[in-house]
Amino acid sequence: MGEPLANIIKFPTAATRMARSEQADLAFDMAVAIQLVQLKRTLDAWRMILHRLDELAQAEGRAVPCAQSHPIRQLIADAERAIAEVRDRAGVTAPADDHGPREH
Numbered sequence: 280m281g282e283p284l285a286n287i288i289k290f291p292t293a294a295t296r297m298a299r300s301e302q303a304d305l306a307f308d309m310a311v312a313i314q315l316v317q318l319k320r321t322l323d324a325w326r327m328i329l330h331r332l333d334e335l336a337q338a339e340g341r342a343v344p345c346a347q348s349h350p351i352r353q354l355i356a357d358a359e360r361a362i363a364e365v366r367d368r369a370g371v372t373a374p375a376d377d378h379g380p381r382e383h
Contacts, residue, residue: 308369315362322355
C-alpha cells in the first residue's frame with residue numbers, strides 16, 4: 280500500500296511539544312520581567328515627583344506635605360515589596376540600573 284501516514288505527516292513529538300512549552304514559558308517570563316522593570320521606573324518617577332514637592336514646600340517655608348502624600352508613599356513601598364517578592368520567587372536578580380528602593 281503506501282507509506283504509513285506517520286511518515287508523510289510530521290506530527291509533533293513529545294520533545295517538540297516540550298521545546299515549544301519552554302519557549303512559551305521563557306517568553307512569558309521575559310514579558311513579566313519587562314513589566315516589572317517598567318513598573319519600577321514608574322515608581323521611581325513618582326518618588327522623584329514627591330521628593331521635588333517636598334523640596335518646594337520646604338523652600339516656601341511650609342511644612343513638608345508628607346501627611347498628604349503618605350498614601351502614595353505607602354503604595355510605592357508596597358509595590359516595591361511586591362516586585363522584590365516576585366523576583367525572589369522567580370530567582371531573578373534586579374537589573375543593573377536598579378539599585379533597590381530609594382528613600383527621600
